[in-house]
Amino acid sequence: MRFKQHSVLPGFGLGLGYTLFWLCLIVLLPLAALLMKSASLSAEAFWAIVSTDRVVAALKLSFGASLLAASLNAFFGFLVAWVLVRYPFPGKRLVDALVDLPFALPTAVAGISLTTLYAPNGWFGQYLVPLGINVAFTPLGILVALTFISLPFVVRTVQPVLEDLEAELEEAATCLGATRWQIFSRVLFPAVLPALLTGFTLAFARATGEFGSVIFIAGNIPMVSEIAPLLIIGKLEQFDFLGATAIAVVMLVISFVMLFAINLIQWWSSRRHGMTR
Amino acid sequence: MASLSTAAPRGIATTEPAWVRYTFTGLALTFLGLFLLVPLVSVFAEALAKGWSLYLDALIEPEALFAMKLTLIAALIAVPLNVVFGVAAAWSIAKFDFHGKSLLITLIDLPFSVSPVVAGLTYVLMFGAQGWLGEWLSAHDIKIIFAVPGIVLATVFVTFPFIARELIPLMQAQGADEEQAALVLGATGWQTFWHITLPNIKWGLLYGVILCNARAMGEFGAVSVVSGHIRGETNTIPLHVEILYNEYNFVGAFACASLLAVLALVTLALKTLVEWRAARQLGNDVPLEARARLAAAK
Numbered sequence: 420m421r422f423k424q425h426s427v428l429p430g431f432g433l434g435l436g437y438t439l440f441w442l443c444l445i446v447l448l449p450l451a452a453l454l455m456k457s458a459s460l461s462a463e464a465f466w467a468i469v470s471t472d473r474v475v476a477a478l479k480l481s482f483g484a485s486l487l488a489a490s491l492n493a494f495f496g497f498l499v500a501w502v503l504v505r506y507p508f509p510g511k512r513l514v515d516a517l518v519d520l521p522f523a524l525p526t527a528v529a530g531i532s533l534t535t536l537y538a539p540n541g542w543f544g545q546y547l548v549p550l551g552i553n554v555a556f557t558p559l560g561i562l563v564a565l566t567f568i569s570l571p572f573v574v575r576t577v578q579p580v581l582e583d584l585e586a587e588l589e590e591a592a593t594c595l596g597a598t599r600w601q602i603f604s605r606v607l608f609p610a611v612l613p614a615l616l617t618g619f620t621l622a623f624a625r626a627t628g629e630f631g632s633v634i635f636i637a638g639n640i641p642m643v644s645e646i647a648p649l650l651i652i653g654k655l656e657q658f659d660f661l662g663a664t665a666i667a668v669v670m671l672v673i674s675f676v677m678l679f680a681i682n683l684i685q686w687w688s689s690r691r692h693g694m695t696r
Numbered sequence: 697m698a699s700l701s702t703a704a705p706r707g708i709a710t711t712e713p714a715w716v717r718y719t720f721t722g723l724a725l726t727f728l729g730l731f732l733l734v735p736l737v738s739v740f741a742e743a744l745a746k747g748w749s750l751y752l753d754a755l756i757e758p759e760a761l762f763a764m765k766l767t768l769i770a771a772l773i774a775v776p777l778n779v780v781f782g783v784a785a786a787w788s789i790a791k792f793d794f795h796g797k798s799l800l801i802t803l804i805d806l807p808f809s810v811s812p813v814v815a816g817l818t819y820v821l822m823f824g825a826q827g828w829l830g831e832w833l834s835a836h837d838i839k840i841i842f843a844v845p846g847i848v849l850a851t852v853f854v855t856f857p858f859i860a861r862e863l864i865p866l867m868q869a870q871g872a873d874e875e876q877a878a879l880v881l882g883a884t885g886w887q888t889f890w891h892i893t894l895p896n897i898k899w900g901l902l903y904g905v906i907l908c909n910a911r912a913m914g915e916f917g918a919v920s921v922v923s924g925h926i927r928g929e930t931n932t933i934p935l936h937v938e939i940l941y942n943e944y945n946f947v948g949a950f951a952c953a954s955l956l957a958v959l960a961l962v963t964l965a966l967k968t969l970v971e972w973r974a975a976r977q978l979g980n981d982v983p984l985e986a987r988a989r990l991a992a993a994k
Contacts, residue, residue: 423794428875429885434788438800441781445852446806449818452828456821495727502724506717514725516968520732522907523960523967525914527934528953531941532735535742535950542738567731589710599712628811631916631934635941648813652921655817660826667814674809682802 450671457668460661468665473641474650478669481647484558485626488565493619496573497611503574504581521570526631529567534636537563556638561646564632569622576618580611613688617681624677628670739957743950754951762928763936763952766844770919770932771912774851778908779901782859787893790867791875801864807856815853816921819846842924847932850918855908862904863897870896899974903967910963914956 423431457465468474502508503515521529537544537554547554554560584607592602630648637644647670654663711717744751754760785804789797807815821827823840833840840846874896878888894901916934923930925939933952940949 423792426792426872427879428791428872428888429879430889431788431792431794434784435792435794438781438785438788438804441784442800442803445849445856446803449815449822449853450806450810452821453814453818455828495724498720499724499728502721505711506721508721508725512968514728516964517728517732519964519967520736520960523910523914523963524736525916525934525956525960527916527937528739528914528956528960529735531937531949531953532739532742535946536735536738542734567735570731586710593710624809628809628814629917630811630813630920635938648811648917651813651817655820655921660821660824663817664821667811667817670811670814674811678802678806678809 453664453667453671456660456664460665464661465665465668468662469669473645474647474666476642477645477647477650478666480558480561480645481627481670482673484561484565484646485569485623485629487562488569488626489619489623491562491566492569492573492622493615496570496618496622497577497615500574500577500581504578518574519571521568526568526629527635530564530632530635533564533567533632534560537636555636556640556644558637558644560636560638561633561644564636565626565629568629568632569626572622572625573615573618576614576621577611580614581607584610613684613691616684617688620677620681620684624674624681627677628674736957736960739950739953742946743954745950746947750947751951751954754945754948755955757948759928759931760933760936760948760952763931763933764955766847766930767913767932767934769844770847770851771909773848774855774912775905775909777852778855778859779905781856782863782904783897783901785860786863786867786897787889789864790870791872804860805857807853812850812854812915812917813921816850816918819849819853819918819922823849841922842926842930844930846922847919847930850922851912851915854915854918855911858908858911859901859904862900862907866897866900867893899970899977903970903974906963906966906970910960913959 460468469478499518503511503518534541534555536542537547537560539545539548539555541555544555552559554563588606589602592606597605628648630646630652633646634649637646637649639645639649647666651663651666651670654660654666712720743754785800789800820841823829823833823846825834825841827841838845840849874892875888878892879885883891913932914934915932916938919932920935920938923932923935925931925935927939931939933956937949937952937956940946940952
């Protein structure tokens with residue numbers, strides 16, 4: 420088998436060569452440096468670092484809050500995509516453009532803005548705190564920040580699939596006597612499910628690595644509201660490079676698993692819809 | 697987006713009763729209002745809380761001006777580097793068939809799934825005082841970590857996939873027929889690229905540049921790790937916002953934050969405009985992003 424099929428177009432060597440060179444320089448070499456550094460730790464030493472109570476608590480918080488935020492976004496993201504595609508209302512284009520705000524707004528800005536809103540004297544805080552709901556400087560605040568930054572993912576993966584659904588399918592189901600709920604749960608939802616899962620995983624992956632928006636609102640109390648990326652920064656500031664590397668490797672491995680899961684979902688859905696597309 | 701307005705009205709058989717529609721729409725808009733609109737509005741409200749003169753003073757303060765300059769420099773270097781990479785990657789991936797293509801695409805997407813803090817750490821381990829190249833760099837008096845080159849590198853890393861992943865599905869969908877025709881008619885490789893490929897991908901490229909630039913100017917985590925937070929030397933606007941906020945200088949922090957919020961609004965406006973233009977140019981009412989996603993899913 421030849422590596423490349425013949426083509427009359429020029430520039431393959433130059434294009435691919437430059438792509439690989441730049442990929443290695445910017446992405447692969449630095450990641451290799453991280454893995455090499457962690458390889459200088461023995462297995463016991465590595466385990467001793469990542470199994471301390473503080474690290475375990477931070478990892479649990481990071482992944483637990485991300486899971487909750489992604490779930491919240493799976494529900495509301497689906498609802499927003501549904502409403503944007505299927506129901507008319509004034510100002511729809513504006514709302515549609517606004518959905519991407521978390522992608523465009525720097526995370527530090529989101530962080531200070533959310534913190535100020537939910538602080539005891541803030542716009543939301545002044546009503547929530549008397550009810551006993553403390554958002555700022557608690558794990559609940561982390562959930563709010565993570566929900567904000569991962570909001571567009573589900574909407575933007577589900578929306579095009581909903582737009583592409585053919586009305587004929589629904590009409591046929593209606594003619595065959597299905598109720599709206601049956602049509603939703605047996606015709607529409609299964610078609611959208613792969614996109615929903617992809618969006619959920621993307622939102623989860625993004626939320627686990629988030630730093631900028633969270634550190635402002637979290638309060639960063641060890642064991643309570645300290646996220647894993649912050650622990651890495653803390654270790655770096657104490658020049659504990661090995662400690663920082665060990666936590667980073669754990670996070671990296673988990674994000675690779677997420678990436679693999681996303682690819683698996685896409686492979687599964689393209690196989691399922693292989694006949695129609 | 698064009699597709700939203702052209703959607704045909706649905707028949708009674710394929711939509712829900714009015715009260716369900718109104719409830720869902722109300723719920724969705726309330727959610728977006730509370731989670732997106734209010735935080736955005738509050739940035740400007742806080743920035744102007746003590747009046748316009750304090751707001752403007754906070755913006756023309758020398759450290760703030762320096763942070764703006766550094767942010768612009770970092771974006772002006774990082775975005776063109778990623779444009780060249782994105783075009784080269786998309787050209788070789790979309791126009792040719794070779795083994796390991798999907799692995800290459802996955803690797804290009806990798807920076808999206810790496811936490812920015814971890815990305816910053818990898819550069820510290822490469823170029824820091826105790827890193828791989830640390831001794832060699834200090835022997836040659838080259839400073840990367842806690843200096844501007846480190847900030848640029850971290851920015852390039854976090855924005856790495858933006859332009860490539862916008863162009864690859866677009867160029868794959870367009871195929872290589874037009875380029876082949878141009879070559880057969882005697883055009884050189886560069887002529888083909890400048891006169892055929894580039895005009896075809898210009899909206900996709902612009903779209904990628906807009907998103908890439910927004911992220912480059914707003915990046916916090918990765919830049920925070922490699923910058924060292926030296927005021928007036930290695931502070932970008934997001935880092936400057938953090939310092940002011942931690943000093944309880946809320947007007948200053950929100951004033952600088954409002955600049956970034958304006959940048960975000962401009963980004964959204966340009967993005968919507970480009971989507972609209974691209975849809976018109978292609979005589980196709982599916983938004984650019986949606987088409988790209990669908991093409992990628994195939």
